[in-house]
Amino acid sequence: MASSEDILQQAGSLGNLDRPQISILDFGSQYSHLIARRVRELNLYCELYSCQVSAEELGKHEITAIILSGGPSSVYDEGAPHVRKEVWDLISSRQIPVLGICYGMQELAYTFGGHVQPGLKHEYGKAHVQRIDPNHTSPxxxxxxxxxxxWMSHGDKLDKTPEGFKAVAKTSNAEFVIMENIEQKMWGLQFHPEVTHSPQGNIILRNFCIEIAGAKPNWIMTDYAAEFIESVRKQVGDGHVIGAVSGGVDSTVAAVLMTRAIGDRFHAVMVDNGCLRKDEAVTVVKRLREDCHVNLRCVDASERFLGLLKGVTDPEQKRKIIGRTFIDVFQEEADKIQADSGRCDYLLQGTLYPDVIESISYKGPSATIKTHHNVGGLPATMKLKLIEPLRELFKDEVRALGIALGIxxxxxxxxxxxxxxxxxRILGEVTAERVKILQEADAIMIEELHKAGHYxxxxxxxxxxxPVKSVGVMGDGRTYEDVAAIRCVETTDYMTAxxxxxxxxxxGAMSSRIINEVRGINRVCYDISSKPPATIEWE
Structure with a gap:
């Protein structure tokens, strides 16, 4: 198995195209990605790093500002993560503005001589923040x-600010929830401005990033596309690339980008794993070939996948089987292309930033939620190097890029x-019969969403x-058939929903049609869970 570090080095997205950036140092918070998301919404480029990143790595970039994320530790815990001294030296020498959020604020206090203690009570949820001196004009x-x-989410709190720092705001539970040292260009927040529950948090982030740090809001998708095309032409040269294409927005945008870069030397491969939506393979092939002019072939490997999935019920095992088999199929197709063209060195994937964050401890010690078939787990014998142009993008950024490309x-x-x-989406064993049942139910649900204008x-x-059956009555007879659940969520970043x-x-229309038109389902439920604590998918 290739290590996470090897995989990241192979990824070869736009990380080599340096531009002024806001660097976010991740202390393991599940909110770190949201900080990045909110900064991107300001049309500012940012990257996420481990809180223990080296000064050598950070020093390679033009850093406009640094944001320290929250985290689950206490700054005094044995083994608690801390920023390296040489990074603080870099910050000081370059006079880089710093914003510490929650644990990040406590890290500022720990580093510069303040003091943190456990609060009398934990503070979770919404809290009223008040300026200490209404006449003080903090930028x-x-x-x-x-x-x-x-929005608050902390147990520890400051009981002493570091020398040179001024207390700016408080709550009923904490004396210091905003502090600043204007001379050193450092600010600390005990709350989380990045979450949607902080309705004016974006104002604070904008004040820090643009007004204080002077970052230029010039992160736009047309520039991203142009830079990727230029970069990949240099990287690939006269070589060939094989592409993992599903027909979804991610792989479609990635495929169109690659086609714009190298034309028919990009070979898109769609694998029918036997678990696609109704008529998916035919529809995708027509759209990508005719509308997007992508050099695409479809490989029907449905019997192979379903055979390997026989008897498997554990969701992680399903994902790993499918991921491993995808890679095997792509390698086989790459060998064919290599034989025809003489050279195929790269594999294109439409991996997104949320995939990366949820799958591996990426640029920081954040928790693993579940694995994704296209992140990690590459075999050591794999001959292809990865190109992942969307690896640093959130879903709505990918859509903006697609519109910019004219898709x-x-x-x-x-x-x-x-x-x-x-x-x-089939809980329990996956069989051809159960796939057929779900395909029909899913198609009805999507059709009704379009018809009602909600899609x-x-x-x-x-x-x-x-994986449960329910008693029902159809006509005058008793039925004992499957139960289906409909899941519809609203979200922009796919990390919360x-x-x-x-x-x-x-x-009602969906339920009636599914029960009456899909043989094998006699009961329909609606999922009203949010993420977190649930995930979007059930497995």
Missing amino acids: LLHNMPDDFVM EENSVWRHPFPGPGLAI RAIGQAFVVLL DFYHLPYEVM
Whole structure:
């Protein structure tokens, strides 16, 4: 197995194209990606690094500002993560502005002589933040009222600010929730401005990034596309690239980018794993070949996948089987292309930033939630090097890039579809019969969403086939058949999500059609879980 570090080095996305950036040092918070997301919304380029990144690595880049994330540790814990001394020396020598958020604020206090202690009570949820001196004009609070609501998530708190730092704001539970040292260009926040529960948090982030640090809001997708095309032409030379294409927005955008870069030397391969949506292979081949002019072939490996999945019920095992088999199929196709063209050195994948964050401890000690078939786990014998042009992008950024490339709206706004396909939406064993049942139910659900005008408002929608049976009555007879659950969520970053409030009449139409038209289902439920604590997919 290749190590995570080897995989990241192989990835070869746009990391080599240096531009001024805001660097986010991750202390293991599940919110770190949201900081990056909010900074990107300001049209600013940023990258996420481990909190223990070396000064040598950071020093390679033109850093406009540094943001220290939250984290689950206490700064006084044995083995708690800390920024390296040489990084603080780099910050000082370059006079880089620093914003510490939650644990990041406590790290500032720990480093510069303040003191942190356990709070009398933990503070989770919304809290009223008040300026200590309404007459003090902190640049961080420009255009902010004297009293505002922010989201708290901490146990420890400051009981002494470091020398040179001024206390700016407080809550009823904490005396110091904003502090600043204007001379050293350092600010600390005990709350989380990056979460949607902090309604004015974006103002604070904008004040820090643009007004204080002077970052230029020039991160736009047309530039990203042009830079990728230039970069990949240099990287690939006169070689060939094989592409992992599913027909979803991610792989479609990646395929169009690669086609613009090297034309027919990009060989897109779609694998029918037997777990695709109804008529998916035919539809995708037509759209990518005819509308997007992508050099695409479709490999029907459905019997191979379903054979390997026989008897498998564990979701992680399903993902690993499918991921491993995908790689095997791609390697086989690459060998064929190599034989025809004489050279095929690279594999294109449409991996996104949330995939990376949720799959491996990427640029920081954040927790693993689940594996993804296209992240990690590359065999050591694999001959292809990865190119992942979307690896640093969130879903809505990919859509913006697709629009900039002129891809039709229906393709750009398609809901995400997981690499393992319906295999992880069939809870329990995956069989050809159960795939057929789910395909029909899923097609009805999507058709009804379009008909009622709700599809575009929903981030992701799908049907799950449950491993339980239910008694029902159809006609005058008793039935004992499968139960299906409909899952519709609204989200922008796919890292947090809430269930979509679908009108009852639309739910009713879906349920009625699925029960009456799909043989094998006699009960339909609607999932009203949010993420977190649930994930978007059921497996």
